[in-house]
Amino acid sequence: MRDATSYNIPAIVMHWLVALLIAATFPIAWIMVDMQDDSPEQLSLFSLHITIGVSVLMLAIARLVNRALRGVPAAPADTPAIVNKLTSLVHFALYALLFIVPMSGWVMSSAGGHDVSWLGLFTLPSIVVADDSLHHTMEGVHETVANVLLGLIALHTAAALKHHFIQRDGVLARMLPFLRK
Numbered sequence: 001m002r003d004a005t006s007y008n009i010p011a012i013v014m015h016w017l018v019a020l021l022i023a024a025t026f027p028i029a030w031i032m033v034d035m036q037d038d039s040p041e042q043l044s045l046f047s048l049h050i051t052i053g054v055s056v057l058m059l060a061i062a063r064l065v066n067r068a069l070r071g072v073p074a075a076p077a078d079t080p081a082i083v084n085k086l087t088s089l090v091h092f093a094l095y096a097l098l099f100i101v102p103m104s105g106w107v108m109s110s111a112g113g114h115d116v117s118w119l120g121l122f123t124l125p126s127i128v129v130a131d132d133s134l135h136h137t138m139e140g141v142h143e144t145v146a147n148v149l150l151g152l153i154a155l156h157t158a159a160a161l162k163h164h165f166i167q168r169d170g171v172l173a174r175m176l177p178f179l180r181k
């Protein structure tokens, strides 16, 4: 279904919830890696970071289910085909990274012998056996894919702002309905 003029409420709520969680979790990650190893403060930030990562993963699944059921609005009629293709590619890559970044963190934690728990309420099963060398490799992988996600978010945000302030075509209002005239 590509004929709606806006995203549905669950799609909008989950889009901005994920954006908020990601905006919070990057500074948390940058701060925690510079803390004293295994200090109580560092372990608390690790737990918060992991809880946010698991939340992003669950929300990514819920967003894709909602998208499959409810569809997405069609692009403005005068959008060049190449721009539509690039937009689809960036959205696909964003969704892929919403899985890849938390999953790489899950593999890293399991390899390091750490629990992946959500608010302490439930714990995900270990995805691999503990292995120091894999843990070390996954630290690099997790950081790299997270930085790729950050770069794509910057590109995506710039495109949304260009739609709003330069093209003035109402695309941002599809994700922020209060902007609608």
Ligand code: HEM
Pocket (backbone or CB within 6 Å): 015, 018, 019, 020, 022, 023, 067, 072, 073, 075, 087, 091, 092, 094, 095, 153, 156, 157, 160, 161, 171, 172, 173, 174, 175
């Ligand atoms: C963590 C940050 C963000 C992520 C991971 C993200 C991800 C996504 C994804 C995957 C879609 C496609 C939704 C779908 O078709 O199912 C989307 C749509 C959209 N996003 Fe974001 N987004 C983020 C931040 C932002 C920000 C900061 C803005 C605005 C300044 C924004 C504006 C939009 C708009 C306007 C759409 C709809 C585009 C259209 O209708 O073609 N997003 N976003």
